[in-house]
Amino acid sequence: MIENLGNLERTHSCGALRKEDVGQRVTLMGWCAKRRDFGPLTFIDLRDRDGITQIVVNQENAAEAHAKAKEVRGEYVLAVTGEVALRDEGARNPKHATGDVEVQARDLVILNDARTLPFQLDAPATEALAAEELRLKYRYLDLRRPQLQGNLRLRHRLLLEINRYMDEHGFTQIETPNLIKSTPEGARDYIVPSRVQPGRFFALPQSPQIFKQICMIAGLDKYYQIARCFRDEDLRADRQPEFSQLDIEMSFATPDQIFTLVEGLFARVFKLIGVDLPTPFPRFTFAEVMQRFGSDKPDMRIEGMELKDLAPALTETTFAPFAGALGAGGQVKGMAVRGGAAMSRKTLDELQEFARRYGAGALAWIKLGDELSSSLLKALGTETVASMAEAAGTAKGDAVLIVAGKPSVVAASLGALRNEVARREELIREGVYAPLWVTEFPMFEFHEDDGRYYSMHHPFTSPLDEDVPALERAVNGEAQLFAGLRAKAYDAVINGVEVAGGSIRIHRRDVQAIVFKALGMSEETARARFGFFLDALGYGTPPHGGIASGIERTLMVLVPTENIRDVMAFPKTASAQDLMIDAPGEVDQKQLAELHLKIVRD
């Protein structure tokens, strides 16, 4: 029978009681995690966000409570009043912080009942969790699991620590609007129709980028915000359509000042999980990490496994895949895998399949086992293969994985293989946190599909001072110079995860105009899209720069987890749906009419 709470007040949480509390009369409230029935004696594991306390209900000294305990089922909501008792030596449970004691119930109130759950919260460790689809539909049940609650509390502590740190360093949190204007650059926008302005639309911000720069022009000097961002792009294990960023911008800032600020922040944040992050973070240029690791976010927990140029060992080769690649301005690069000679043919086949996803035509290999073996032996002969192995920096027992092709394909496939092989062969150092800065990103990126350059970071990113003359020449016809232009852009990477990215911005109207021109934007287009911003740049804009750090990505490293849905309360599926509230949903005709919208079905 369900009873009212009345004036009954909770005295302790279910994780609070210890030996020192023995003898106290307490009232606990929580959910029945488990009931163990011994006839006249019934045990109930009472759970709340703080822990689990064992309740003992004995027919001999609490007949009424015992009768009610018989009715209790899993996830019933209970209030229990009784005395804290020390458990016998052999009856203690070291798995729970409260395991030395138990509560001898005098009164038990059933505050609410519960239907049988669609899945078990405390499934045996031998079993997998219930299907994620089911857990997302009943998110409020899945969130009862201590693991997820712990993640959300860590998220809270992260946000709190960020706010403290930014405040201590003189930053002001400023909220910027969520209903803004769509810009065609960058990610797809989520669009919101205006009722008041027929045929016009707001966009949800992909980031507060323009607004934070406007804050600098406004003289606010040091801005930050924990901002919600929206991007209507396909999802991944680490991407959701809405997510949070720590957004930072400061005036008169050098990259060094921003690096120091962010290093201090991450050092503070990692203390939350008891880790002393080594500062300052080592710095690498984009060109260097791409050449050595094939990735702009290398995992530095992996020792070695650097990409080596094998072209010098192949100067005289006629082997078509290699000669062809080298002749066409491509590369042949190899990566040594420590102990890789033990890799099976099956493993190598799987790795080739893996490499092909990144555009590699094939994955060649050399194994330095008791005998030299290689997929290239017939084509190249022992001598060439041996010199390739040497160029890759191998020792006996190692293997070399080799990809030939365009530099972008070689980097992408070997870069991905580096992570994949390290994971499979357990070459990732456990318990290590390896941060770095990647600097001097390219200004522009060529898109094959429409044959033009796009900003790699965003259109407000400043070029390196020494590259400005080349930028001007590139805009004035020497288009081949675009590819080599470098930006004052940087990323912070920890354990192969890009946890922050930013740049020094363009603060001069003339330089901004050149960059818009480089992006193929006419003056009219630039005015139409960013006229207000170009105007603002003309009224005394200080040099400024900043950075944004993904809250979820950072949490994924801290927890750690591979699944972004583990670090947010109400995530969406890979097809951007919320299974709990069944969103997105349809709206009725009246709402559509008010918004001046008609649905066109195709």
Added chain:
RNA sequence: GGAGUCGUAGUUCAGUUGGUUAGAACGCCGGCCUGUCACGUCGGAGGUCGCGGGUUCGAAUCCCGUCGGCUCCGCCA
């Protein structure tokens, strides 16, 4: 937009070469049990094999389509 993978009891899974009544564990329901904490024990209920179509004497199993979850490429900073 493309690829891979999964979908069988409430849940996690098994299900052989296409063949009789689709199984196990956990959970659920009922009985017994005074020291359990993966309680034990006796009994019981529970299935549109994701959905639609096809092949076949016969389909959870083979084929085609489709829906959904997850992962990856493209996309996205």
